[in-house]
Amino acid sequence: MKVHLLYPDRALDPDGPVAAHAADLVADLELGSLLDAMAGGDAFLRETARRVLVAPVTDPAGIHYRQAILADARERRAVVRDLYGIAVDAVLGEARVWGAFLDAYAESVLARATTVLELFIGLLRRLRSLGDQHAATFASDGMRRLFAEIDRDLDDAYLRSIEVHLEHLRFRDGMVLSVGLGAGNRGDGYVLRRPADGGKGWRQRVPLLDRDGYTYRIPEQSETAARNFAALKSQGIAQAAAALAQATDQILGYFKALRFELGFYVGCLNLEERLTAKRQSVCVPVAQASGSGHLSVTGLRDLALVLAVPPGGAVANDLDAAGRPLVVITGANRGGKSTLLRSLGQAQLMLQAGMFVGAEAFEAEVRGGVYTHFKREEDAGLESGKLDEELRRMSRIVDALPPDALLLLNESFASTNEREGAEIARQIVRPLLDAGVRVTYVTHMFALADGLARSEPDRGLFLRAERTGDGGRTYRVVPGEPLPTSYGGDIYRRVFGRPLGD
Amino acid sequence: MPSAPADYHPPVTFRSLLFDDPDADLAVDRLAEPGCFGDIRLDQVVTAITAGREESKLAPFFRAPLRTRAAVTYRQDVFRDLGRPSILAALRAFAAGMRAMRADQHRARWAGHRLEEQRWMLAARLRYCAAVSGLSRDLATAQPAPASLALGRLAAYLDAEVTGGSFSALAADTARVAAGLATVTYRLEITGTRIRVGRWASPPPAGDGGAPEPDYGAEVRAAFERFRQGGAREFSFEIPTDDAMNPLEAELAERVARLYPDAFGALATYCAAHLDYLDETIVRLDRELAFCLAWLEHADRLAAAGLVMSLPEVTDSPTEASGRDLFDLALASARVREGATVVTNDLDVRPGERIVVISGPNQGGKTTFARTVGQVHYLASLGVPVPGRDVRVGLVDEIFTHFEREEDLRTLTSKLEDELLRIRMILETATPNSLVILNESFGSTSLEDALAIGRDVLGTVATHGPLCVFVTFLDELAAVGPGVVSMTSTVDPVDPAVRTFRVVRRPADGLAYADALARKHHLTEADIRARLGGRPA
Incomplete structure (x- = not known):
């Protein structure tokens, strides 16, 4: 039995390694508040959401698979939350059973596994009955298969036969072993045997008359003898204990996977409920094949901002960069450039997680990965150290970057002078575009933006933070060529009440 | 086999892998460390390379630089041969066999019971026979054949040794006794604190002569097969056992020996007959080879x-x-x-x-x-x-x-x-x-x-x-x-x-910042x- 609610053909390892750049993604795209909303106070759900979000699905079919399951979940919220509850009961219940999962003595492992399996069999029966009631009301391939497997594998006869074995493995009638001679003439190749006569015959034998064998009695009250005896029996039942431990592990693994993978959809339900409260509508985005060049969005909002401010407080942006792999955003400081960049990154990750996005419409080609290279404000120290750090970070990104990635740069290489920063950036951006990387670059460096506008007239889309006639900001970003000066003067004037350089 | 040329001389008997003059290393173990070792950190190199091989006493070989190009060539040729995978594999297998033999000897020395000691003695001799005859076979069939003087002489020496009377007698005797013990399987019935030891393979003790008792571990495993998916974690138990046979095992072993008197009697006779079995040249080869292999192993770590x-x-x-x-x-x-x-x-x-x-x-x-x-x-x-x-x-x-x-x-x-x-x-x-x-x-x-x-x-x-x-x-x-x-x-x-x-x-060139x-x-x-x-x- 497999869960497979995140991918049609495989599971996502809940404990597997997370991409090295995941922490940067969370910080740079301000995914924290999004994850908090998905968690709804449950740390496990937050971690689940984080892992799924930073591991984008890279084919449109895989995205459709999740979108269908999420549609089911949005229709049948209560059933999905019940299913999730069973998985949680199993995982937490197992953890409460006393004893180590793997003990040195097979005897104690066998005893613990028996107890855990009894608990699991009860929960598997609950799973089965939930499926019997509701399976027909689900439409997605993923959920239908989940219920079908439960129906196929967890029939009553099978669950009862398992209970019979659990009873036998308490060895109330003693045990029979066959043993070979191993290294040092010590026992080896222990095999547990099922006595042909059910273990009754030999108990009636009178030891003194036994001519085919010799009997030995374990000395009473000797701790050493007791330990050696336990070790001997452990050799004999090791295989059965291993089979039970493995079954326990597998069923636990199933419940863990169910908790994890279903947890992602529960997180989506939580997020949707929070956004609804903020009067933020969501849309199911359209995923296009990598290389198709699609990228268009209307009414895109930064969900971190939406969740933080009163309803309606976040500005929406439109963008059509279809066929233009380079997007350069210039213009006034604090004019909404970073907000747009973040919301583009969020939307791309949410699209490729199979989620809804915070926009009226969103259509984009899938990318092999999303990477961020943002200026780090907290970096103190010498300028040379800063640039060095920026370059080291970029080098790590280049190491990891698939050729069809999305790379979001925010004021990168602004820690050196403009001429040098522009030169470094130019040398990096062009070969990335040539390789197929989609690059979105927020910069106030005119030398860079202007240089790119000249060298990439066809591949580039150039946007400016919009200004109203009186020098105010709308926080909207609209198409426009780079202008030679940044608008730091605006902020200076507002803060100091006089023009810059006066 | 090409026929021997007219001026053919019988090969010089193999003595040493490392020295063209077989007596040149007699003083090696008494040499002091050269004065430059500390300054150029060769002392650390020696420590790093010999770590974990203390029993082979390799450090002295590092103190004996060669004085002639001929001596250097003799040894370099050995290393060139070791650069050929089939030869290297042959010598590594030999060294591993000899190491295993020493470990078994050690276990025999520290055995907890006579029956255990005898079995480890048999095991050590099995390892030795396998190592020597395996090396002889591997060197004879290695492609390409060894080109160095040292390994050429070694191959001839081993050929003579393996076909020689005392070695083949030892090998045959060892194999026969081991085969006898391999057939022994016994049956334990445990109830409460009572263990009955019997012969396995005879009809089950209930006496109906029916089918052998099925493997219940396998039956349980099959019953739970449904929960065993691809990639399932395999469980196995490190059964905590003493290094030597414990008293319970000894009690059981003595009963098993009584149930199978032929196999155990042969073992006792064998042990008395083959107390001294190691060839001096083979022991020296093992030590000198350890020097080469330690060096190559270190080179491999760095190559990685x-x-x-x-x-x-x-x-x-x-x-x-x-x-x-x-x-x-x-x-x-x-x-x-x-x-x-x-x-x-x-x-x-x-x-x-x-x-x-x-x-x-x-x-x-x-x-x-x-x-x-x-x-x-x-x-x-x-x-x-x-x-x-x-x-x-x-x-x-x-x-x-x-x-x-x-x-x-x-x-x-x-x-x-x-x-x-x-x-x-x-x-x-x-x-x-x-x-x-x-x-x-x-x-x-x-x-x-x-x-x-x-x-x-x-x-x-x-x-x-x-x-x-x-x-x-x-x-x-x-x-x-x-x-x-x-x-x-x-x-x-x-x-x-x-x-x-x-x-x-x-000089360094001034690059822009x-x-x-x-x-x-x-x-x-x-x-x-x-x-x-x-x-x-």
């Missing part, structure tokens, strides 16, 4: 980090010294263990040159490079692969080193005096075939004095003859005159805090194209 070791071309011209990608073996071993990178350097002493003056910024790898040159020369005289590629060095008769020690607490004047005494001794003792390494000398006197002394010493060396490596902070000495090679350590032009450990013949940083991180346009090129979409 991209560091190449190779057999040098050893010449009779002592001032000849060149090689690429040389590295300090001691430093590299430590850094590779830590997962750190190692910088390699080239050496090129051209005809007419005999003094290498290494100057340049501190902490730039000057001392490391000087050590490297010393190591490469010494290791070349051991006939082993050296740290670097395309190495060509003369066979030196001795390596003299003088390294200034910062922790030296003596007064400056006595320090300088000691230093000059030491250097005078070196210059008087060194022959034209020696290598002299002087590191940061004369730091205890004034600049002018140091310069004058340095000029004088180098002038003496230039006429005297030994190849000399001179590490100094005095740039001027690099231009003393003909015969002097100038090398400088370098630091990162952008970030002087970054040590490059690169020592080169040409940003460009140099971009280069450093491989982020120039050409770098990025190269890095992204060929990566699958």
Whole structure:
């Protein structure tokens, strides 16, 4: 039995390694508040959401698979939350059973596994009955298969036969072993045997008359003898204990996977409920094949901002960069450039997680990965150290970057002078575009933006933070060529009440 | 088989893998460590390479440099043979077998019961027979066949040994007794605290003569098969057992021996008959082979980090010294263990040159490079692969080193005096075939004095003859005159805090700030194209 609610053909390892750049993604795209909303106070759900979000699905079919399951979940919220509850009961219940999962003595492992399996069999029966009631009301391939497997594998006869074995493995009638001679003439190749006569015959034998064998009695009250005896029996039942431990592990693994993978959809339900409260509508985005060049969005909002401010407080942006792999955003400081960049990154990750996005419409080609290279404000120290750090970070990104990635740069290489920063950036951006990387670059460096506008007239889309006639900001970003000066003067004037350089 | 030529002589009997003169190593175990070992860190190299092989007593082999090119060739040829996978595999298997034999002997010595001891004795002899006959077979069939004198003689020796009467009798006897014990299977019935030991394979004790009792572990496993998916974790138990047979096992073993008197009787007879079984030449081969394998294993560890070791071309011209990608073996071993990178350097002493003056910024790898040159020369005289590629060095008769020690607490004047005494001794003792390494000398006197002394010493060396490596902070000495090679350590032009450990013949070029940083991180346009090129979409 497999869960497979995140991918049609495989599971996502809940404990597997997370991409090295995941922490940067969370910080740079301000995914924290999004994850908090998905968690709804449950740390496990937050971690689940984080892992799924930073591991984008890279084919449109895989995205459709999740979108269908999420549609089911949005229709049948209560059933999905019940299913999730069973998985949680199993995982937490197992953890409460006393004893180590793997003990040195097979005897104690066998005893613990028996107890855990009894608990699991009860929960598997609950799973089965939930499926019997509701399976027909689900439409997605993923959920239908989940219920079908439960129906196929967890029939009553099978669950009862398992209970019979659990009873036998308490060895109330003693045990029979066959043993070979191993290294040092010590026992080896222990095999547990099922006595042909059910273990009754030999108990009636009178030891003194036994001519085919010799009997030995374990000395009473000797701790050493007791330990050696336990070790001997452990050799004999090791295989059965291993089979039970493995079954326990597998069923636990199933419940863990169910908790994890279903947890992602529960997180989506939580997020949707929070956004609804903020009067933020969501849309199911359209995923296009990598290389198709699609990228268009209307009414895109930064969900971190939406969740933080009163309803309606976040500005929406439109963008059509279809066929233009380079997007350069210039213009006034604090004019909404970073907000747009973040919301583009969020939307791309949410699209490729199979989620809804915070926009009226969103259509984009899938990318092999999303990477961020943002200026780090907290970096103190010498300028040379800063640039060095920026370059080291970029080098790590280049190491990891698939050729069809999305790379979001925010004021990168602004820690050196403009001429040098522009030169470094130019040398990096062009070969990335040539390789197929989609690059979105927020910069106030005119030398860079202007240089790119000249060298990439066809591949580039150039946007400016919009200004109203009186020098105010709308926080909207609209198409426009780079202008030679940044608008730091605006902020200076507002803060100091006089023009810059006066 | 090609027929023997008319002038065929029977092969010289095999005696040693490492010495062309079979008696040459008789004194090896009494040799002291050469004086240069500490300065050029060969003491650390020996420790690193011999670690975990203490029982083979390998350190003495490192103290016995070879004096003739013929001796070096004899040993280098062995290493060349070991470079061939089939030969290396054969010798590794032999060494592993001998190691296992010793472990079994050890277990026999510490066995908890007579029946256990006898079985370990049998096991040790099984290992020995397998190792010797396996090596004989593997060397005879190795493709290509061994080309070295040493392994050729060894193959002939083993051929005679394996077909010889005493060895084949031992092998046959050992196999027969082992086969008898392998058939023994017994049956335990456990209820409460009572264990009944019986013969297995007879009809089940209930006496109905029916089918054997089924494997219940397998039945349980099959019942739970449904929960066993691809990638399921396999469980197995480390049953906690004592190293030796415990009293319960001994009780059971004695009962089993009574149930199977033939197999156990044969074992007892066998053990009494074959107490002494080891061949002296085979034991010596095992130890000498351990030296070669330890060396190759160390080279493999470094190779995994991209560091190449190779057999040098050893010449009779002592001032000849060149090689690429040389590295300090001691430093590299430590850094590779830590997962750190190692910088390699080239050496090129051209005809007419005999003094290498290494100057340049501190902490730039000057001392490391000087050590490297010393190591490469010494290791070349051991006939082993050296740290670097395309190495060509003369066979030196001795390596003299003088390294200034910062922790030296003596007064400056006595320090300088000691230093000059030491250097005078070196210059008087060194022959034209020696290598002299002087590191940061004369730091205890004034600049002018140091310069004058340095000029004088180098002038003496230039006429005297030994190849000399001179590490100094005095740039001027690099231009003393003909015969002097100038090398400088370098630091990162952008970030002087970054040590490059690169020592080169040409001065560093001044790269622009940003460009140099971009280069450093491989982020120039050409770098990025190269890095992204060929990566699958």
